[in-house]
Each structure stands twice: as C-alpha cells, then as structure tokens.
Amino acid sequence: MSLIRVQNLHKHFSLSSGLGKNLVVKAVDGVSFELEKGEVLALVGESGCGKSTLALTLMHLEEASAGQVLFNDNDITTLKGKALKNLRRDIQMVFQDPYESLNPLMTVGAIVEEPLKVHGLGKSKSARQEMVKKALEDAGLNPAESYLNRRPHELSGGQRQRVVIAAALVLEPSLVIADEPVSMLDVSIRAEVLGVLERLKLEHSVAMLFITHDLGTAAHFADRIAVMYLGRIVELGETQDVLENPQHPYTKALLSVIPVPNPKLRRKHIILQGDPPNPINIPGGCRFHPRCPVAIPTCSKQEVALKHININHKAACLLLDHSA
Amino acid sequence: MRDFWQALRRNRMGVIGLIMIVLTLLMAIFAPLLAPYNPKERIRVTLDSIYAKPSLEHPFGTDDAGKDVLSNFIYGARVSLTVGFFASFISVVIGGTIGLISGFFGGKIDNLLMRFTDIVLVIPDLPLAVVLVALTKPSLMNIIIVIGILGWTGTARLVRSQTISVKERKFVLRAKAIGAHPLYILRNHIFPLVLPLMIANTVLVISLAILNESALAFLGLGDPSTLSWGQMLNFAFTRGAMSSGAWWALLAPGLGIVWLVLGCTLLGQGFQQILNPRLESHHLQKSEMIALEGSHVQQATG
Ligand SMILES: Nc1ncnc2c1ncn2[C@@H]1O[C@H](COP(=O)(O)OP(=O)(O)OP(=O)(O)O)[C@@H](O)[C@H]1O
Numbered sequence: 040m041s042l043i044r045v046q047n048l049h050k051h052f053s054l055s056s057g058l059g060k061n062l063v064v065k066a067v068d069g070v071s072f073e074l075e076k077g078e079v080l081a082l083v084g085e086s087g088c089g090k091s092t093l094a095l096t097l098m099h100l101e102e103a104s105a106g107q108v109l110f111n112d113n114d115i116t117t118l119k120g121k122a123l124k125n126l127r128r129d130i131q132m133v134f135q136d137p138y139e140s141l142n143p144l145m146t147v148g149a150i151v152e153e154p155l156k157v158h159g160l161g162k163s164k165s166a167r168q169e170m171v172k173k174a175l176e177d178a179g180l181n182p183a184e185s186y187l188n189r190r191p192h193e194l195s196g197g198q199r200q201r202v203v204i205a206a207a208l209v210l211e212p213s214l215v216i217a218d219e220p221v222s223m224l225d226v227s228i229r230a231e232v233l234g235v236l237e238r239l240k241l242e243h244s245v246a247m248l249f250i251t252h253d254l255g256t257a258a259h260f261a262d263r264i265a266v267m268y269l270g271r272i273v274e275l276g277e278t279q280d281v282l283e284n285p286q287h288p289y290t291k292a293l294l295s296v297i298p299v300p301n302p303k304l305r306r307k308h309i310i311l312q313g314d315p316p317n318p319i320n321i322p323g324g325c326r327f328h329p330r331c332p333v334a335i336p337t338c339s340k341q342e343v344a345l346k347h348i349n350i351n352h353k354a355a356c357l358l359l360d361h362s363a
Numbered sequence: 364m365r366d367f368w369q370a371l372r373r374n375r376m377g378v379i380g381l382i383m384i385v386l387t388l389l390m391a392i393f394a395p396l397l398a399p400y401n402p403k404e405r406i407r408v409t410l411d412s413i414y415a416k417p418s419l420e421h422p423f424g425t426d427d428a429g430k431d432v433l434s435n436f437i438y439g440a441r442v443s444l445t446v447g448f449f450a451s452f453i454s455v456v457i458g459g460t461i462g463l464i465s466g467f468f469g470g471k472i473d474n475l476l477m478r479f480t481d482i483v484l485v486i487p488d489l490p491l492a493v494v495l496v497a498l499t500k501p502s503l504m505n506i507i508i509v510i511g512i513l514g515w516t517g518t519a520r521l522v523r524s525q526t527i528s529v530k531e532r533k534f535v536l537r538a539k540a541i542g543a544h545p546l547y548i549l550r551n552h553i554f555p556l557v558l559p560l561m562i563a564n565t566v567l568v569i570s571l572a573i574l575n576e577s578a579l580a581f582l583g584l585g586d587p588s589t590l591s592w593g594q595m596l597n598f599a600f601t602r603g604a605m606s607s608g609a610w611w612a613l614l615a616p617g618l619g620i621v622w623l624v625l626g627c628t629l630l631g632q633g634f635q636q637i638l639n640p641r642l643e644s645h646h647l648q649k650s651e652m653i654a655l656e657g658s659h660v661q662q663a664t665g
Pocket residue numbers: 052054064065066084085086087088089090091092093252318
C-alpha cells in the first residue's frame with residue numbers, strides 16, 4: 040500500500056482579465072504518482088511549472104480542481120473539519136523562504152510548541168517542552184535550550200529553516216513536503232540543512248516529496264526523481280536510472296547543464312529554444328514540442344502519456360522507441 | 364519594541380508631536396495646580412470684569428461672565444482630551460474589528476463590510492453628528508459615542524489592507540498547514556502584527572475626534588455642564604466677544620485646538636512613517652503585479 044497515491048490531479052486558477060474573458064492558468068494539469076512509506080521523491084522542474092501548486096494542492100491548502108489524492112488509501116481531496124485537522128498531523132510542509140515562514144513576534148520555543156498545542160498533544164507544559172527540545176535537536180539546533188527564547192530575527196537563514204523543520208518534526212509526520220527548502224540559503228550551509236532532511240528519512244523513516252529546480256540536489260538523497268514540465272510529470276524513475284539513462288528530451292536538457300567534474304563524462308549542453316512555457320496557453324500535442332530539439336511534426340498533434348521504459352521508469356515522449 | 368522607540372527618537376516630527384501631547388496631558392492632569400482660578404467658583408460680576416483686557420491678574424483676560432480665560436483654557440483641555448481618547452477608542456475598536464474580519468475572510472464578507480464602510484465614509488460626518496447629538500442629549504457621553512461611531516472608517520480600511528498583507532505571509536500559511544483554526548490564526552498570528560499600526564492610527568483618530576468635538580461645541584452642541592475649548596469659542600462668538608474686540612477670549616481656545624490636533628497629527632505621521640514603509644512597498648508590489656498581469660493579459664488576448 041502506498042503512503043500517498045496521486046491520481047490525475049489538476050489545479051486550475053481562473054484569472055478574470057477585466058475584459059470579460061476568463062483566462063485559466065493550468066498550473067497542475069494531470070499529475071499522477073505514488074510515494075511509499077519512507078521514500079524520498081524529488082520533484083524537479085523549472086520555475087513556474089507548477090511544483091509549489093502541486094505541493095499546496097497535496098497539502099489541501101489549495102482545493103484540487105480535479106483528480107484524487109489518496110493518503111493511506113483515503114481520499115483526502117474532500118476532507119473537512121476534524122478529519123482534515125487530523126490529516127494535518129501526518130503531512131507537514133517546509134517552505135522555500137525561511138525568512139517568511141516564522142512569525143517574527145514569536146520565540147523559537149513557542150513556534151515549535153505551537154503545533155503540539157493546536158493538536159492538544161503533550162500532557163503538560165513541561166512534557167511539551169521536552170518534545171520541543173528533542174525536535175530542535177533532531178533538526179540540528181544544539182543545545183536546544185539556547186534557542187528556546189530567541190526570536191527569528193536573531194537567527195541565520197539556515198537556523199530558521201531548521202526551526203521550521205523542527206516545527207514540522209514535532210508532530211512526527213509520516214510525510215514531509217519540502218518546497219525548495221535550501222534554494223534561499225547560502226550555498227555554504229545548504230549541505231548541512233540537506234543533511235538534516237536526509238537524517239529524517241534515515242532515522243525517522245519519514246517519506247518526503249522534495250521539490251527543487253536543481254537536479255544536482257535531487258540526486259543527493261532522492262530514491263526516485265519526477266521531472267515536471269508545464270503542469271505534468273514527463274519522466275519518473277529511480278534516481279540512478281533517470282540520471283544515467285534519461286529518456287525525455289527535457290530531462291536530457293536539464294541534465295546536460297549540471298556541472299560534472301569529470302570532463303570525459305561531460306555532455307553536450309542542450310540549450311532549449313523557444314519561449315519559456317506559459318501555463319495559460321499550453322501548446323497542443325506534446326506540451327514540450329515547441330522547445331524540443333528533436334520534435335517531429337506528429338509531436339504537435341498527438342498527446343502523449345507516460346509510457347513504461349522498464350518497470351520503474353516512465354517517460355512521456357512519442358520518440359521513445361527511436362531514441363532509446 | 365525597543366527598536367520602535369529608537370526609530371521614534373530619530374523621527375523629529377514624531378518627537379515634537381509627542382512632546383506637544385505630553386505637555387497638554389500634563390496641563391490637563393495638573394489643572395487644579397496650574398489654573399489661577401477655579402472656573403466652577405461663583406464670582407461677583409461687575410461691568411468692568413466682563414471681557415476685561417489681559418492683565419497681571421488675568422493674563423488671558425476674562426470672558427463674557429467675567430471668568431478668567433486662562434483657567435477656563437487649562438480646564439478645557441480635560442474635556443478635549445477625554446472626548447479625544449474615548450471617542451477614538453470606540454472608533455479604533457469598531458474599525459479594527461471590521462478591518463480584521465474584512466481583510467482576513469475576504470470574499471463576500473469583505474465586499475459587504477467594505478461597501479458598508481464606503482457608505483459610512485461618504486456620509487458627511489459633522490452634519491450627521493450634529494443631528495445625532497441634537498436628537499439625543501448633548502451630554503459628554505453622547506458626544507463621545509456619536510463621534511466614536513462615525514470616525515472608524517479610516518481605521519477599518521487601514522487595518523484591512525495591513526491584514527491582507529500579513530495574511531499573505533508564509534507563516535500564516537504554515538499555521539494553516541499545521542491545522543490551526545482560522546480564528547486562532549487571526550488572533551495569534553495576524554492581530555499582533557496589525558496592532559502596532561492600529562495604535563499609530565489611534566493617534567490620528569484622536570485628532571479627528573478632538574476636531575469634531577470642537578466643531579460640535581462651536582455649533583452649540585457641547586455638554587452644558589462642561590466648558591471645552593470649542594464651547595469657549597462658541598460663547599465668545601455668540602456673546603459679543605467680536606463686537607467688543609475681546610480677541611483674547613478666542614485666541615487661547617483656538618490655538619489650543621490647533622496645538623493639540625497638530626501634536627496628534629505629527630505623532631501619528633511619525634508612527635506611520637516608522638511602521639508603514641513595509642506596507643507601502645507591499646502596495647507598490649501589488650499594483651506592479653496587477654500592472655504586469657494586465658499587460659500580460661493584453662498580450663495574450665491581443
Ligand atoms: N494563486 C494563483 N493564482 C493564479 N495563478 C497562480 C497561482 N499560484 C500559482 N499560479 C501560477 O501557476 C503557475 C505555477 O506556479 P508555481 O508556483 O506552482 O510554480 P513553481 O514550479 O513552484 O515555480 P518556482 O520554481 O518559481 O517556485 C505559475 O504560472 C503561477 O503564475
């Protein structure tokens with residue numbers, strides 16, 4: 040049984056243009072995937088392809104337009120009230136911007152304790168304090184006592200993100216959705232924060248949806264990689280498979296620009312042509328065809344679904360048979 | 364909080380305003396010590412003591428009843444300040460509540476409340492206040508209530524826009540994500556961040572309330588058992604100060620009103636300058652985004 044099973048999920052936003060015409064932003068446009076207990080799936084794609092929207096829709100922070108999200112086999116897209124609140128214990132989110140994720144007026148102790156209070160966990164103030172300290176230490180803030188009474192403005196970006204992680208950990212979730220958790224941090228401390236997330240997976244067997252626009256970070260500790268383009272997953276497979284044997288031209292292009300230390304392994308840079316994708320005006324046929332370096336005329340006419348390359352590796356491209 | 368005081372200390376306008384208000388407050392509190400005479404005291408009026416010129420005995424001269432203008436002026440500050448504080452308290456509570464609810468819940472509730480606010484906003488305050496006070500009884504309490512329930516619209520709009528900008532911040536989304544109730548979020552995450560601006564706004568509302576009280580009193584709708592600065596002006600005008608050239612009966616109360624309103628305005632502006640830059644930049648970003656979206660839309664459709 041999968042921990043989470045996403046089936047044909049859609050999230051469309053309608054923008055009223057003021058000209059009486061309604062424009063629809065198809066931010067997430069038919070996404071399906073599964074995630075097992077304790078597994079890390081990296082979701083990769085360029086800016087604006089719908090990664091954050093997918094995360095918010097999974098979290099039920101945005102209402103799904105269509106499709107289903109099954110969490111432990113229960114459809115959560117229609118949850119309300121008490122059931123929704125209980126779900127919020129199991130799925131936690133870490134946002135991109137650690138400077139905006141913390142209430143500037145609250146102390147670190149209060150921030151990490153808040154989820155416990157909201158859910159009525161911990162028998163007493165002192166029991167909760169112990170849980171808070173443990174979470175802070177698990178997130179790599181040692182000694183925890185010295186952080187309890189500090190406020191966000193006294194902390195660095197990396198420390199703030201650790202506080203966010205601690206506040207997610209304290210509820211002992213089974214799934215953490217991390218939306219570009221290190222992209223706003225100094226390069227020098229990214230590895231440490233990633234290390235904290237990796238320990239979550241190893242020591243607490245927390246499953247994770249790790250969102251990034253950088254395949255390099257994804258390669259570090261993801262079990263599988265999903266590549267997203269204009270609201271859809273175009274390639275999905277085990278990390279090594281995808282990195283060594285990419286199938287979709289878009290994945291190949293993304294991989295070609297990752298710096299590789301060994302010059303012999305360096306690939307030819309594939310520079311994508313054409314306009315950056317626009318989720319208001321999605322091209323017909325394969326949505327990647329206007330920018331695809333190997334597109335053939337059929338690509339603009341025929342929709343493509345994910346096809347299996349092997350049991351664990353799927354890609355959505357008409358030309359698979361030719362290029363593989 | 365400490366940062367806030369430091370910023371205020373560097374804000375010259377704010378400091379001047381604060382000093383002006385504190386001086387007035389001290390004058391009102393220590394009125395019995397400062398005033399040479401007690402305005403409530405019965406005195407024997409002679410023809411010479413009516414509208415007497417400023418003298419050593421009466422530095423600001425006397426009024427139509429032979430009372431010392433300086434003493435009336437000092438005691439009058441109490442009325443203006445009382446009305447200012449309590450009326451603005453009512454305004455800020457009403458405006459703050461409406462602004463928070465409207466900004467936080469958005470949608471239909473927001474539409475409804477903002478339409479209501481617009482209606483109250485376009486009704487001319489003073490004429491309505493005159494009617495309401497005339498219909499009820501011009502007691503201090505009624506004056507405070509009427510001024511209070513007419514003066515909240517600015518606060519409501521300000522608090523609403525600040526609420527909207529705080530609501531968009533990620534820590535509010537995070538609170539939602541851990542399962543916090545909307546009212547919990549409103550109370551614990553939004554209200555504390557809106558509060559400083561509300562307090563700053565209060566000072567501006569006080570000046571409006573004081574001005575309104577003076578206007579009502581000047582029009583003869585003051586509480587007869589008190590003597591506010593507006594009432595002093597009213598008496599001077601209606602009881603022949605102009606025709607007898609007794610400018611001193613007008614000077615002190617007139618300047619008093621200007622002084623206090625100016626002090627509140629300066630302090631309020633100072634507060635807003637300290638607190639608002641963020642708010643203003645948010646507005647800018649919003650309008651820029653709308654402008655961008657607009658051009659985007661035109662490209663897409665055109
Ligand atoms: N609330 C919304 N209303 C309208 N459009 C939206 C909304 N949220 C997102 N979008 C649009 O949906 C598309 C996908 O946005 P999203 O934030 O999910 O992208 P992303 O992949 O997370 O990008 P990034 O890497 O920059 O974070 C964008 O075109 C965005 O403008």
